Amino acid sequence: MARVATVRAAVAVAALLLAVRSAAPNDLPVPHTDVWAPLSALAPTAPPPGLHLESVSSYSFSGGDNIAVYGRPGDVLHGRLVSALYHASAEWAGAQPHGGRPLRGGPAEAEIGGTAPHRWITWPVRPFGATEPVFYGVLGRGLSDGELIRAANALVQNGPRPTIGSEGVPRDLRPLASGGMGLWEMSPTAGTTLTWSDRRSGAKLALTLVRHTPRTEALMGALSPGTPRLMRGVPGAAGPPPFAESYDRTPTARVWREKDTLAVLHAEGVPEEDVDALVKSLREVNARGLARIRATVTAYPARKLLDPGLRLAASGRTATGVWAMGVKEREDDVQVSLRSVGGDYTFSEDFDADPDDLRDAIAIVGGVGFSPNRHAPVGAVRSDVASLKIERQPGRRPSTVALGPPSVPGGRRWFAIAEGVDPFSAVFIAYDAKGHILGRMTIF
Structure with a gap:
């Protein structure tokens, strides 16, 4: 019926x-x-x-x-x-x-x-x-x-x-x-x-x-x-x-x-x-x-920006916002997510990386472009890198990049420059524990 x-x-x-x-x-x-x-x-x-x-x-x-x-x-x-x-x-x-x-x-x-x-x-x-x-x-x-x-x-x-x-x-x-x-x-x-x-x-x-x-x-x-x-x-x-x-x-x-x-x-x-x-x-x-x-946005827990199943590989706070990078590392693939709230720019980006491409001292796996001369790079350094610095930024002094905790497997450490850099002039320099240069890299 x-x-x-x-x-x-x-x-x-x-x-x-x-x-x-x-x-x-x-x-x-x-x-x-x-x-x-x-x-x-x-x-x-x-x-x-x-x-x-x-x-x-x-x-x-x-x-x-x-x-x-x-x-x-x-x-x-x-x-x-x-x-x-x-x-x-x-x-x-x-x-x-x-x-x-x-x-x-x-x-x-x-x-x-x-x-x-x-x-x-x-x-x-x-x-x-x-x-x-x-x-x-x-x-x-x-x-x-x-x-x-x-x-x-x-x-x-x-x-x-x-x-x-x-x-x-x-x-x-x-x-x-x-x-x-x-x-x-x-x-x-x-x-x-x-x-x-x-x-x-x-x-x-x-x-x-x-x-x-x-x-x-x-x-x-x-x-x-x-x-x-x-x-x-x-x-x-x-x-x-x-x-x-x-x-x-x-x-x-x-x-x-x-x-x-x-x-x-x-x-x-x-x-x-x-x-x-x-x-x-x-x-x-x-x-x-x-x-x-509005100022309380900076208290947002970074780990809660990431989907379940992702490890908090790096995070940070800007003057007005919070960002987090999540990573899922497997033998044949590495998934990377970058998320933020607040700030001048907010982003929700995902990247894939080949583990073989992460064997160099410095690896850039992706980034977010804010403008032609402002880019937020996402990358990793090898386990023997003790510090990472950025040089040759117009109007800025050389600065040290904050690195996340060592990952397993590989011991590599991840980073993101959420406030952005000039992709045409920034030079990344990796140092070992004794201050020796292990590698240099530019974005473009």
């Missing part, structure tokens, strides 16, 4: 698609929304248990995944909504939402999915001459599949700024806002974000704060969770966000307005009680207080 019901539902969906496919969409203007940083910031009295502050960023950039939101004014966090979506990706298969099923009779390769109250339809488009594929779609909250299908068939592909034609927008909804967003991270294109994490376990919590306006709230309402909840004395929304099936572990989210600030919290691998405790402990901080909080 369940299979018969499924077949009947599929036939009904296909018939509805055929009925609306020929409708010519009439574009419905949607006001563009600029997102601004908040006038005040919120921060907790203590970080979430087991997590560490990895960044505090105040940012504003153009781009993101553009959305256009249609809903009920004054009820954007809980009421019925439908949004037009656009997302560009170099790899369509890795970018589309998970958990969907083919939608027969819809746009080519369309899939429908989601968990109530959120439902979505997405499909890939490969514009002629485009360097990367994109997908368009619609996301609904509190809508029936039929309403969502009508919206999908009325979507107007205005390049990266899609809209939904008037015949696809339910009669009780009207245009509210459009603008750039990070669909998966629930992240707007401006604001202040505090991020805590345990990179080793994969747990993460990000609190984004933006200046509140009705249009900004409409943008965030499109991606907010679906359960109404009173938070900090004001109505908000809590629970899994849209596209929750796309994560390795079920995420949780919170969205609420506080004075002139709209707060958006997104967490993975964090117990609900810890999320709620953090929300409850938030307090308003000024610029000086936020700077003090």
